[in-house]
Each structure stands twice: as structure tokens, then as C-alpha cells.
Amino acid sequence: MTIDKTVLRDAATVIILRNRAGNPSILMGQRGAAAAFMPRKFVFPGGAVDGTDALVPLAAPMGALCRARLAEGCPPMLDHALAAAAIRELWEETGFVLGRRGDWPGTPPQDWRGFAATGHVPSAEALQFVFRAITPPGRPRRFDARFFLAEAERITGDPDDFSRAGDELSHLQWVPLADARDFDLPFITEVVLAEIAARLHDPGPPADVPFYRHDDEESHFLRLHGYPKPAGR
Template sequence: MDIRPAATLVLTKDTAEGPKILLLQRTWDAVFMPGYFVFPGGSVDDQENNGRAHAIGRADTEISQTMAMDEGGADYMLAAVRECFEEAGILLAVDEKGAALTHDHPIHSDREALFKGELTLAELCHRYNLTIPLDRLGYLGHWVTPPGPPRRFDTRFFIAVAPEGQRASHDGNETIDHVWLSPAEALEDHRSGRRLLGLPTIGTLRILAEFGTTEALMRYVHANPPEPYPNKPWPAVKKDRTTMLEPGAPAYDEAVKLDPEGAGSTHADIVPGKPVEVAAGVVRLTAPN
């Protein structure tokens, strides 16, 4: 199964109760994570690099270096911006005077055309003389869907402060509801069973819950990009033969940690009852649950 490149954009805003984030509910008809509350996002398409001509703030080389990529990091950011506009109706762009867009900007009438693929983000930027300030996005994380689901994604997570002059609205197709919640509220809703949240969403919310303002949050994110995340098959031993573990497999993270050179010296399976030293003085012993 192919693992699709994807991008997600976490939108945050300050309120009297502290920072809140935007969550969208996926349609119950979705093949992947039906009914789950997620951040705006989706697949990176072949047209994203055309948007680089309308991007400002950071060059692809700098963005890609931060994301531990050879090139194309800016395309992930542009995909996140595009998907956020399609799914949530909020576009992180500025006009020719450098002003953020408001809810009455005419580009909002082209939202559906962008969703249907009749227009690209680059074409919209050209039509309305807009630019995308990529320096306003912070790189937040990297998640790969583990084996098992009908679709798998290699997803980069970004975060940005929502422009004050635009209002969020779900698209009614891929997303059927939207809500602004504090990270703590969203996590409590998940624990109580009121909302379905995936593991990447939960992990991201736990990071965001540590901050009292969007300024502090964005300052931290820009200063502390996540560590590079292995996303290629890793060699390991299974029945005395070398096999390749896919990202997300049960023993994948352990194999990468214990065999960083990829020599194929670790086991491909988590074996109950077999002790494995995962760090100095730390032994992992799995029960036969």
C-alpha cells in the first residue's frame, strides 16, 4: 500500500479562557477515520509547487532543512494552507498591502472551485494578487499512519494563529461540524467519549496544552522543531532472516532506536516474555496480553 504525503494545519487563537484550537469533524461516510475530530488537512498534490511563486517569508531550502527533507518542504506547507481553506474556510494569505484577508474577501466565493480542483491555490493567488506568508507557520510534528487502516499517510503537522477577520466553517462534504476548544477541553471530551480523536491529534493537543498564550506557543514551536522522524523501511531480523519493517509496525520505533545505523541487528517482532534492554538500565518486558 502506498503511503501518501499529507499535511495538516492546526489553527489556534487567543480567548479569555486561553488558547483554543479548531477541530473539524470528518463525515461518517469517510473511508479513513469516519466521524473523528481532526485538524484541517489532506494529501499533498502535484500542483503544490506552483504555489511557491506566491509564497513569502521562507524559502523551500530553509523549510526543507527544518523538516529534515532534501526539498519540497514548502509544498507541504502550501498543501496545509490549501486544505485549511477548502475544509475550514480560512485562508492564511495577505493582500498586496500585506493585510490579512477578512471574511468578505471575494476569494471566499472560489472556495468550492478549489475543493473541486477547478482552480489551484497558485491560480487564486494570481487572480487576487495574494501571497502566502509561510514564516507564519510553525513545524509541529511528523506522523505516519501505522499498517492496518485502509489508507496510510506520511503527514507533517503545522500550526499558525488564525486570522482575526475570518470565520471558520466546515465544508459540508468532507467535514460536517467544527468547534473551537481549548486543548484540555478537547482531551477531556475524548476521555469522556464525547468526541473521537486519533493518536496524532491527542499527541498534538498534549503539547499545545502546556501554553497559556498563542505567542508563547508559536515562540516555542519556531525555536524547537521536532526531531527528524524515520519514515523509511528499517531492517530487522525475523526467523534468522533480514526483513524490512514498515513505519508504524509494532517493533519499528524500537528497531530505529536500538539500531540507528540500520545494520539489521534487532528483532522484527515484539516477543512476550523476552527481555530487551532499550536503554542503559532500562529493560522492556512485554506481557502476553
């Protein structure tokens, strides 16, 4: 039996949904041909959690139910780091801000200085935790990825202005949800899009969160409920 010893990294991915009630679209970009992970694929903005993400102040947290579901089987405070990572990756790859006007308490970490210079403190109140997936074994990089959904109306500024975007994703664009499968997508992205499409009528958090878990020998499909813990535990 071969054991996959590739380091599994926590990661956050952001699905920005625009015009939910009309002709809904989602924000996507293309990874480079030389990328070690999912080259040439169209993906949502996202990436691995950095060490400083757990220390970044949030002007407002995610809702309690989403935090409870993120916490299932995870170390303490990982929910905070994941929310911060989602906001940071969105900023780095698209130039979009999810935050509130305000001053940072102290000096921002290096990776957050550009965000702080916009005059905003990151805010996670617009994020909904909607999906979790672990990359299958045998890949050059493996991630335990949490997918967050946010409405485009919660972005600060012009949603058609990509002038502050980094260079990790090219061809940034709003893709009509009905046309998304015409693009070259990773399998798990197709699964997530199906979940989003099925819930367009309901803007609230899902009844539970799908979790695709791939171990060394088999895969599991689980559901995260975020039930409150019994009193005294």
C-alpha cells in the same frame, strides 16, 4: 512476514490556535461517517499534497529553522509543497485564508482558483512545523503527515465565519484546548495536542520536532532538529 504495500502519501495538517494567552482553543471538525480515513473522528484541517502544490507561489516562506527540519530525509522542495498544501487544505476545508494581498503570476492551478479569487497569494510565514507522524501499517490509507501550527490572528477575515468552508469536515468549531479530549479523537491527535498544551508559554518554534515513525515491523520515536549542514556539503 507481511509487508504493507499501501502507498505512503505526503500530507499536511494545520493546527490553528486561538487566544493562546487566555482561554486557548483550536480549530477542529468532524470527518464523515463514510470517510475511508478516520471516519467520524474530530480532526484538524489537512490532507495530502497535490502535484501542483510545489509550483504554487508563496508570498513568504516559513522560517529557516522549520524549513531545515522539514527537509530532513526528504526530497528537495518538499518543504515548499507541504507548506502550500497546508494553506490549500485550510482554505478548502474551512474557507480561511493564510496569505498576503497580491496578484498571482500567471493562471492559478485549478485547486487554487478559489483561493486566488480572494485576492491573496498564499504565505507560509505564519506556519510553524511542530510534529510529524507516519500512519501505522494496515490502514486503508497511509500518510506521512506534517503538522503545522499557526495563530488565529494570522487568518484573514472573521475567524467565526465558516460560510466558505467545504463539505469534507462538519461541525467546524473552536474547541477549548482543555476540553479537546472529550471529543472522539485519533490517538495521534491526542499526542499532538499534548505537545501544543506543553508549549503554550512559548510562541517560538519548538526546540525539536517529535516524529512518530511506523515501519512494517516496529515504531520509532525520533526528534527532528534541523541542524545546519557542515560547510562544503
